[in-house]
Amino acid sequence: MGHAAVLTHEIRAVIPGHPLTKGSMKCVGRRGRVAHVLLESDDSGAKARWRAFIADSTRRGWPAGQQAVKGQPLGADITFTLDRPKSHYGTGRNAGKVKAAYTAAFPVxxxxxxxxxLLRLVLDALQDGDVIPDDCAVVDTLARKRYVDATSAEPDVLGHPGVVIRLYPIEVPAP
Structure with a gap:
């Protein structure tokens, strides 16, 4: 990432795929001479692949010259769109239609x-993709989970699984 780049306005990125969480951290080691090591659980490697996919997608699709610089405060508004469970859908002639009882359901x-x-993995991936120098630069966040809904009134809810990332600079007030 070049030092001349600075994030000047909100950038929106849409990443298709099935959002995954950052794994739980486990402390391994003992006190004394051996340092503790934090290991992330990811037995199948799926979380690492999802993180790499987000990093690669943002690295390739991010506008040139719009990477954040070290020390620049940032905000992130991130919407995770998840598949609905099969139980939310009707059967027979209603197959593929969301049952009325589940139209306003949230993924809880x-x-x-x-x-x-979910948020931690995306912020780490933005750092891996050279969009942000360090995820600690994100000082404001709004993260939400929603189910797939092609007719949603919410602008960042997708008609397919994925994540919408809105990254924006935080204006520092003049002294």
């Missing part, structure tokens, strides 16, 4: 992931 089940862990 254990299988939808914690929003903070």
């Amino acid at each position: 089940g254990h299988d939808t992931g914690d929003v903070d862990k």
